Amino acid sequence: MSFDDLITVHRIDIKVILTPVTSEVAATDILPLQLDGEKYDKHAVALYDEFIMNILAIFDYYDFVILEEHQSPYTKSEYYTLVKKSQYEAQDYRYVLFIRISDHETEIETKKSKMRYYSAVADEIKQPVTKRKQVWRLKEIIVNNQHYASYEEALEDIDRRLSTTGN
Numbered sequence: 001m002s003f004d005d006l007i008t009v010h011r012i013d014i015k016v017i018l019t020p021v022t023s024e025v026a027a028t029d030i031l032p033l034q035l036d037g038e039k040y041d042k043h044a045v046a047l048y049d050e051f052i053m054n055i056l057a058i059f060d061y062y063d064f065v066i067l068e069e070h071q072s073p074y075t076k077s078e079y080y081t082l083v084k085k086s087q088y089e090a091q092d093y094r095y096v097l098f099i100r101i102s103d104h105e106t107e108i109e110t111k112k113s114k115m116r117y118y119s120a121v122a123d124e125i126k127q128p129v130t131k132r133k134q135v136w137r138l139k140e141i142i143v144n145n146q147h148y149a150s151y152e153e154a155l156e157d158i159d160r161r162l163s164t165t166g167n
Contacts, residue, residue: 033048066080066081067082093134095136098137103142114138118138141154
């Protein structure tokens with residue numbers, strides 16, 4: 001046997017160094033949408049918009065249909081009215097789900113005014129229309145006031161909640 005007959009072996013060493021993530025680092029996953037309280041940060045808004053699309057994908061996965069959607073004229077808050085697809089097709093809503101996705105908590109509205117608003121909207125879209133009163137639920141997803149440390153954490157929580165409600 002000669003040196004020419006030997007097989008060359010190449011080895012690659014890959015080292016993965018794991019470092020613990022502190023709460024300060026995890027909290028930076030959600031960037032403030034506004035800089036100096038006025039201008040919007042384009043990168044932060046892009047991540048926020050991606051987050052909203054991912055939320056909508058989760059609702060689609062659990063067979064919800066969007067009846068109505070709108071964005072606040074003053075902030076980046078988005079509002080959705082949803083029902084289960086099977087209930088939509090049967091025109092018999094067991095409940096209507098109101099979703100508010102926002103980068104801030106509401107400060108102006110009172111609980112009483114929210115109740116009046118959502119009850120009125122639920123009554124307006126109730127199915128069947130002969131129903132005396134429509135049951136509704138409100139879920140607020142706040143993404144920048146320390147409710148979630150990251151968008152991924154928020155998405156996992158939304159998915160968990162929907163998977164355990166029995167749809």
